[in-house]
Amino acid sequence: MLLGVRHHGPGSARAVRAALDEGRPEAVLIEGPPEADSLVHLTADEGMRPPVALLAHVVDEPGRSAFWPLAEFSPEWVAIQWAVGRGVPVRFIDLPAANSLARNEEEGDPTSGGEDAVRIDPLAVLAETAGYDDPERWWEDAVEHRAGGGDAFAPFEALGEAMGALREAYGDGGHGRDLAREAHMRLRMRAAQKEFGPDRVAVVCGAWHVPALRRKVAVAADRALLKGLPKVRAEMTWVPWTNRRLSRASGYGAGVSSPGWYGHLFGAPDRPVERWMTKVARLLREEDRLVSSAHVIEAVRLADTLAAMRGRPLAGLTETTDAVRAVMCEGSDVPLALVHDKLVVGDVLGEVPEAAPAVPLQRDLTRLQRKLRLKPDALERELQLDLRKETDAARSTLLHRLRLLGIGWGEPVRSRGSTGTFRETWRLRWEPELSVRVAEAGVWGTTVLGAATGKATADAVGAAGLADVTALAERCLLAALPDALPVVMRVLADRAALDADVGHLAQALPALVRSLRYGDVRGTDTAALGEVALGLAERLFVGLPPACTGLGAEAALEMRGHVDAVHQAVGMLGELTPDAGSGGAGSQGVRARWVSVLRVLARREAVAGVVRGRGVRLLLDGGELADEAVARLMGLALSRGGDPAEGAAWIEGFVGGGSGGGMLLVHDDRLLGLVDDWLSGVSADAFIDVLPLLRRTFSEYEPGVRRTLGELVRRGPAGGGVAVGGGGVPGFAEEIDAARADAVVATVRALLGEAPAGREGLVGAVG
Structure with missing residues (x-):
């Protein structure tokens, strides 16, 4: 039996379940990569909660990957659950991931998982033929609102005939790669029918492929289409997915516009409109909006009335949205946007069991997330950390290590209400693609600490400039990488000794001083870093006055910025380094040397005017110049005979x-x-x-x-x-x-x- 479906269509999912209950096949074939056959049993694990996705990636190049997402209301997921629950074999029949990933590389067409997006939208063509201007509204009327009962296979016959007419008119829809996929599906179908019997096999696939799978094609012809296809070594596992990534707006070719609404339709046993309005009311109440039971009743009545006026069998998403806007949102689209984001689309994040295959780095990350109580969440949230607390400090270290590895789970943001260095604020949001980033980072090590250390060491050796190395030193301290820091410091000392560009030195010193401050907050030994910073400051003091002469307007403004940054850095450096006496390189020595440099900048006529003026101002603010001296220098600079x-x-x-x-x-x-x-x-x-x-x-x-x-x-x-x-x-x-x-x-x-x-x-x- 051929069960042509719409990917992630709750109506198709219900119809598939009804057809399987009636047909009782002995094997179920699913459109998807055959490498997933060995992972089917995990769908019965208690720790598996959709939405999830099959993730395939090239073994030696994890960045080349593809996803096959499945939601609770996906027909394929329903078919898998039906078969696994009854001990019926499940097999995937699409082109292997080893071939599709290799073909994507050759054709420059990155895979987004699932069915390729055809140049024509079959639903749009069918909706237009039926007189609809909205494919989603046509699908709701034709499938989602269809009453159950009757022949369980009738919907598939009707949809198959419609797709047959489209294939006759449009061929492969402009995607020749479908020919190889469909050839592989036919070969797998023949093998299963031979094993279990021609009438004992159910095939769940995109309705677009049904006409091609029904067509009689010689086995030799199908094998000829598959001969010589490129191939790579690929691995596959389950990863969590999100409703937001199921949305068509995310760029997913087989996505739907309202995954949260579809999940509601699939899960609501009865009275879906009433239950939906109750969810909306609960959400708006949580946002402190006044929504009563009377609002819910009136919104349901309005939605039903709108459906009757528009000639629809039941109220759909359009009617419920219009009713919510009018009754619960008082005509405003602002709270309605919240309803769309939280309910129509949704922020659900799936879960996969620990038994699912994973690279060692992923397992270590999962262990740390559990230990630090940092559960991945699809909903963006802010995390306030107090680095004086052991758990918060460990969370900060983990997030910084992941950022160094290119795994952007957390993004640091400015802390509100406190400017202390012991506080950090992070914005966290887990995206499915981060699973790929974790697999890519696995080449650096099997643990988060080991991988971050290896990555930092490699980055230090390959850094292009001095500022890059100083920034890396700062990140190593934030990420608490004691084994990487000596390598970074050695590279930093070598680059600092060879770099004579004052601008580069001025950019590097503030980052080094920040690193000293971070090390002080975290209790890290930064003695070597302080020595390098003092040496860098001394070289900067010598080279800065000559570098401030003969500058154009733009260069002078840039140099003024460098002077400001160095002044601030010297202030912190004096606080963080030990005193070595007024003539040494300690706190008093570095400050005294900087004051002498500022005096030179303030008095030397060849220095650019904007730098001279800033030198005088910094000396005045620091109490190093009396008011009379400042007035005298200003009078000289602004004399009527000057430029x-x-x-x-x-x-x-x-x-x-x-x-x-x-x-x-x-x-x-x-x-x-x-x-x-x-x-x-x-x-x-x-x-x-x-x-x-x-x-x-x-x-x-x-x-x-x-x-x-x-x-x-x-x-x-x-x-x-x-x-x-x-x-x-x-x-x-x-x-x-x-x-x-x-x-x-x-x-x-x-x-x-x-x-x-x-x-x-x-x-x-x-x-």
């Missing part, structure tokens, strides 16, 4: 770049006066050139800071000016200077193209 562009760059370095410079100008009227006096003296032509740079500087301030600065500038100097720091720079008065305010009008007109540009104060740049 206005360099002056603007100096200002950006001093108070720009998100450094909080706006508040500094608000609270220090002397510095604000220096900036305003310099800007007021810029010529009209030069002002047009420096205005974009100044606007970039001041645009980074908070609106309140910009408003306050504008008010301060608008008031102007106090009665004739007050000397500041002996330099004769005017202060600011409480009242507005009308003459200075009127001067702005000419500049605004110039910017609008109404008059030549004139002289303007700071208010033009701030505003």
